[in-house]
Amino acid sequence: xxxxxxxxxxxxxxxxxxxxxxxxxxxxxxxxxxxxxxxxxxxxxxxxxxxxxxxxxxxxxxxxxxxxxxxxxxxxxxxxxxxxxxxxxxxxxxxxxxxxxxxxxxxxxxxxxxxxxxxxxxxxxxxxxxxxxxxxxxxxxxxxxxxxxxxxxxxxxxxxxxxxxxxxxxxxxxxxxxxxxxxxxxxxxxxxxxxxxxxxxxxxxxxxxxxxxxxxxxxxxxxxxxxxxxxxxxxxxxxxxxxxxxxxxxxxxxxxxxxxxxxxxxxxxxxxxxxxxxxxxxxxxxxxxxxxxxxxxxxxxxxxxxxxxxxxxxxxxxxxxxxxxxxxxxxxxxxxxxxxxxxxxxxxxxxxxxxxxxxxxxxxxxxxxxxxxxxxxxxxxxxxxxxxxxxxxxxxxxxxxxxxxxxxxxxxxxxxxxxxxxxxxxxxxxxxxx
Amino acid sequence: xxxxxxxxxxxxxxxxxxxxxxxxxxxxxxxxxxxxxxxxxxxxxxxxxxxxxxxxxxxxxxxxxxxxxxxxxxxxxxx
Numbered sequence: 001x002x003x004x005x006x007x008x009x010x011x012x013x014x015x016x017x018x019x020x021x022x023x024x025x026x027x028x029x030x031x032x033x034x035x036x037x038x039x040x041x042x043x044x045x046x047x048x049x050x051x052x053x054x055x056x057x058x059x060x061x062x063x064x065x066x067x068x069x070x071x072x073x074x075x076x077x078x079x080x081x082x083x084x085x086x087x088x089x090x091x092x093x094x095x096x097x098x099x100x101x102x103x104x105x106x107x108x109x110x111x112x113x114x115x116x117x118x119x120x121x122x123x124x125x126x127x128x129x130x131x132x133x134x135x136x137x138x139x140x141x142x143x144x145x146x147x148x149x150x151x152x153x154x155x156x157x158x159x160x161x162x163x164x165x166x167x168x169x170x171x172x173x174x175x176x177x178x179x180x181x182x183x184x185x186x187x188x189x190x191x192x193x194x195x196x197x198x199x200x201x202x203x204x205x206x207x208x209x210x211x212x213x214x215x216x217x218x219x220x221x222x223x224x225x226x227x228x229x230x231x232x233x234x235x236x237x238x239x240x241x242x243x244x245x246x247x248x249x250x251x252x253x254x255x256x257x258x259x260x261x262x263x264x265x266x267x268x269x270x271x272x273x274x275x276x277x278x279x280x281x282x283x284x285x286x287x288x289x290x291x292x293x294x295x296x297x298x299x300x301x302x303x304x305x306x307x308x309x310x311x312x313x314x315x316x317x318x319x320x321x322x323x324x325x326x327x328x329x330x331x332x333x334x335x336x337x338x339x340x341x342x343x344x345x346x347x348x349x350x351x352x353x354x355x356x357x358x359x360x361x362x363x364x365x366x367x368x369x370x371x372x373x374x375x376x377x378x379x380x381x382x383x384x385x386x387x388x389x390x391x392x393x394x395x396x397x398x399x400x401x402x403x404x405x406x407x408x409x410x411x412x413x414x415x416x417x418x419x420x421x422x423x424x425x426x427x428x429x430x431x432x433x434x
Numbered sequence: 435x436x437x438x439x440x441x442x443x444x445x446x447x448x449x450x451x452x453x454x455x456x457x458x459x460x461x462x463x464x465x466x467x468x469x470x471x472x473x474x475x476x477x478x479x480x481x482x483x484x485x486x487x488x489x490x491x492x493x494x495x496x497x498x499x500x501x502x503x504x505x506x507x508x509x510x511x512x513x
Binding site: 076 | 463464465468469470471472474476477479481482483484485487488491492496497498500501502
């Protein structure tokens with residue numbers, strides 16, 4: 001009670017001082033002033049589980065604190081934990097296959113006919129970000145931010161800034177933003193030498209001989225990667241119910257983009273694996289994206305539709321279609337459907353395997369994530385508005401990736417097995433806002 | 435010479451498209467007192483920012499392209 005009185009007094013003083021500067025502020029409701037200095041907290045816990053593969057749990061918290069009408073601090077903390085198996089890039093074979101773990105300590109074996117999955121992954125990531133928004137005047141708004149993310153083998157540090165200008169009675173907003181990110185990769189076991197052969201314990205008589213061979217495939221120290229992003233966006237109110245957003249983004253990445261844990265099988269003409277080679281990707285990538293979205297306020301809900309086209313100089317291009325439709329079952333309860341379709345064209349150096357009698361290319365990766373692929377998501381969300389402006393929501397989604405052959409002829413025994421298996425995942429999430 | 439002409443035509447075409455777009459924008463929109471629906475909390479572009487952040491992280495980790503809606507940045511060594 002005491003607290004409420006103090007806040008009301010603070011609000012009254014704030015309103016009085018505002019009225020000295022701007023007489024029109026007298027119309028402002030006292031409660032609005034108190035409310036504008038409040039904290040807003042959004043928190044969620046999410047489970048992501050792939051069938052027989054990666055399992056991840058993620059906790060996310062976002063805190064917003066406004067300072068008067070012109071400043072807003074936004075802070076986010078994400079902690080996630082990942083475990084399970086991930087496709088190594090090797091092909092399925094008619095006999096079991098044994099691989100050296102990325103650390104060089106130990107091996108794992110994959111049964112005949114199965115897609116090789118590396119089950120080594122256990123990692124915890126912590127990400128922190130802070131953004132400051134300042135309304136400079138009725139037309140201009142400035143955003144600046146910092147973010148950092150760390151996990152066992154990866155560190156990412158970034159800066160971003162953006163400027164927004166509103167026109168046309170605030171019906172048109174043009175935003176220009178940029179970011180710089182510096183990533184450091186400290187691969188477990190060291191970064192593999194590009195396209196070097198995986199040393200296998202069974203090929204060596206002694207542990208020392210194997211270790212020496214393994215070390216020959218590794219480079220000492222860390223490597224890094226720099227990303228510069230620029231984005232130009234326009235948000236336009238169309239009429240009383242609809243708005244549109246259009247963004248153009250360009251991103252230049254330079255540095256280490258190889259996945260140090262991915263390999264390619266090198267096979268003979270019968271499709272039988274001779275050896276495994278560590279992948280190698282180019283050190284420069286220039287990406288462009290165009291994103292358009294329409295969002296509409298309906299009497300009983302909200303709907304949005306978006307399309308994104310993305311292309312880059314690795315020749316990966318993609319089309320993404322997405323929609324959310326929310327329907328209010330009552331003033332305080334809503335149900336929402338989420339649909340997403342994604343289609344991707346492979347990178348020019350993607351190859352599901354290498355042929356032993358052909359010369360090695362400069363770059364090669366069998367990572368299905370940069371191969372031809374379609375994917376879709378179907379999701380359902382229920383939300384409940386509680387008293388005091390709190391909201392509780394539940395989300396359940398199904399995500400399926402269907403990797404496809406990029407036109408490579410599957411020689412010999414390779415055609416007997418599913419070399420491009422679907423990846424099926426469930427996302428379950430509970431969120432609370434107050 | 436021909437190339438210069440083509441370049442000039444492309445630039446002129448782009449300028450016309452942009453100017454037409456901007457002048458079209460100035461006729462779109464509503465008066466300040468008609469913004470009740472657009473001002474609804476569920477109409478904010480970041481009304482589900484946690485869902486979007488979580489989705490972006492999943493798709494960033496599992497697909498070859500990312501971003502578009504907002505700045506993509508660097509990120510993580512995701513598997």
